[in-house]
Amino acid sequence: MSAQPEKPPRREESAGLMEYSTESLVPFGPIHPALKEPEYFKLVLEGERIVEVIPRVGYVHRGLEKASESRPWIQNMYMFERTCGICSFVHSVCYAQAVEGLTMFQVPARARFLRTIILEMERIHSHLLWVGLMGHWAGFDTLFMWVWNDREVVLDLVEAISGNRVHKSMNTLCGVRKDMPENMEDRIIERMKYLTDRARYYRDVIDTEETMLARTEDIGRVTADTAEKLCAVGPMARYVGMRRDVRLNDPYAAYDEVPFDIVTRNEGDVHALLRLRLDELVVSANIVSYAVKHLPDGPIRIKIPPTIPAGEHSSHCEAPRGEIFYFAKSAGGRTPERVKSRQPTLANIPTALEMLKGQTLADVPIVLTAIDPCFGCMDRMSFFDIDSNKKWTWSGEQLRQYGINKYFPERAKRQLHGQKFSSAGLGFKEKF
């Protein structure tokens, strides 16, 4: 951020500057205006190519695991649900499954199906959000607006079922709190069909539209071996051909009663990630339609006592971004002894660093968005030029413009003629 010039460079940074005479150091983050969470990456550049990336996460660290040790089991679920605002329900499901394993109670079938429906709706909303952001960073804002408008369709359904658009607060230990509203079935199926059509249309657009292809093809390559060694999860593993999906490998909720197949791709670039997520969206829409049609009757929850028997149990689920993991240890009391949670973004950071290596600076936002991070600090970078010892800052918007100019010089010229170029005015109003 631009308040930093008063501060002298840190010792390790200045030591690095002495060492690399041809390399420049780019601090990336942590504050960004448009979206998502603050994170910090230190990029070492050689010319325009990235040779080394040093991450620093922890800007959103709040100390949930410590706080969970002093709160009752059920209240912890609401806290862990608020770990992330995009994939909130899957956190509560995974935590609930870890705790349910310690008790002797089984989750009723209807509750498992309802969980599956909400989980898949959440995946649809998360993937749509991500496709829109990719469109924005690639300089294709039309797609951004369309996709986010379609996202409202699924958010409306989620709100009608659970009562909130983002934090559903619908889960509870051994069941769900709200039943499916009456007369929702037809509406859900019709909306899912609409979303399937839209996803197919977007897939055609990104396959043919040169704006997207130029920015996404052959960018962010990583080999299957590297991704496996670095324990990549979710779409980051599937886009290099690994069949790693918890829904299929270790079915939870009602996934063993729903027919579906996961999507994998072999290209291993950002374009493959786009295709993969849009294909997954269709799969998710089919799962929702199937689960709504085959919703079993019965109770939706079992009341369980506030104390949980002593023991240790772990659970893993497939969040939109990849596998999440919860571990619960109970000493037999009303509060947990220890709850451990691991989010998919942490697992994908080593792979993202590999993806960034060898890329140009212009591709940094698109590659970092491609991992679908729960952070996205592409909006504030300060550059340090070693030769002149001069410091200047670029906003993410300027960086985005830099990327567009690099790939589409004619369009940049048109824009300069057509509208007055200013970094602030470009905001969300820019249309092509």
Add this chain to the structure above:
Amino acid sequence: MPKKQIGSAIPEMFREMLEKPSTEAYPFKPIIVPDRFRGKLDIDPAKCTGCSVCSLVCPSSVITMVDMGIRKLADRELKVRKPVFDLASCIFCGECVDNCAFNALEMTKQFELATPNKSDLLMKKVFT
């Protein structure tokens, strides 16, 4: 692989132009929220018995019980306690509503809660 082209989304753009606008007319017209929408918490002081279950289940300690004096019932003296809600930290989960045995609590559909003073968010309806 289909042929590359520029502007493959233009036909769709024209189609969208002819459709009715997707923007809702919100501040000029009120919106209809779903039946299950969880908005501002509301209490019916007449139904509340002061059992303090809501303050125990609340995940973000919104509810504090305050002493309201002593009530005489036959020859026994009972402490009367009533809940006060600090809606500033309410996370709108509805756990208190589910656990209230007397149906005194309710999630209304009101979501326009913005206020310049944080003290406005303290709900002391039980005192009136």
Add this chain to the structure above:
Amino acid sequence: MSELFPQQVGRYAEQAGSKLTTTHKNENVIEVTQEKLKEFLGHLVNDLSTRHLMTITGLDLGQNIQIIYNFSHERDTVHVKTNVPKTKPVALSIIDIVPGAILYEMEVHDMLGVYFTGNPWMDRKLLLPDEWPSDLPAPLLKTSRADEIRKRLDLGVAKQ
């Protein structure tokens, strides 16, 4: 295949002087000593191709700190436990076997103060703030208390 897997893990566990216990469905737990850990993990990762490390969990057991390596293999999960004494919390890094463990080891280092020898990023912080007072105990130890940490950290409240 998946029925054979726990038996195979059990065989290697016996070589490492331990025993496999299945606590819940598909949850295999092995407790090995710090010396045998890398040998056992080498067999698990290379011979049984259990290459997906889900995470590393750290637990405060009072006298010891327990480190659990959570692996997953198709339907099975394998939890390899090892203990390090609290007085000398040093463990061996496994990033030569599982390169993806690097951030998880940093997390355990931040949260419980275990030093992993062989991890090049041990001197960096992953989650804790830069201004973390070095004399405070690591946050997830049972001796550390949330309200005491809050007093020491600058959360804006102190300035008022």
Add this chain to the structure above:
Amino acid sequence: MLEKLTNWSRKRSPWVFHINASSCNGCDIEIVASLMPRYDIERFGVVLVPSPKHADVLLVTGVVNAQTVDRLRRVYEQMPEPKHVIAIGACATSGGVFKGCYNAGQGVQDVVPVDMYIPGCPPRPEAIMYGVMKLLGEVK
């Protein structure tokens, strides 16, 4: 006369800068959703700008933790006068569900002066619009 004109234009087109002070993303995506076609807060001239130096209104989400407290202060200092702060969400208003976590503050008002609180977890995009409109109504 000139003052009147400045005030009028200030009310007609407030430029907002959004800072995420360790929020969970829930409020953040609702802020972006309010800029999208369905809600379209740009009808009222609200533009999300990428730099605090261009902004009139600062939208803060999230509990403030030790890593972001200094960044929030510095961003606030960079904003030109007159500046307004809106705290969005239960976390920014009072700490919300994270009250008592060791690395979570108790609301933004401890760090920077707040002009408008929008409670909700997260507030609907309409609630955010209402809050911004209410702030504009109070600005003289």
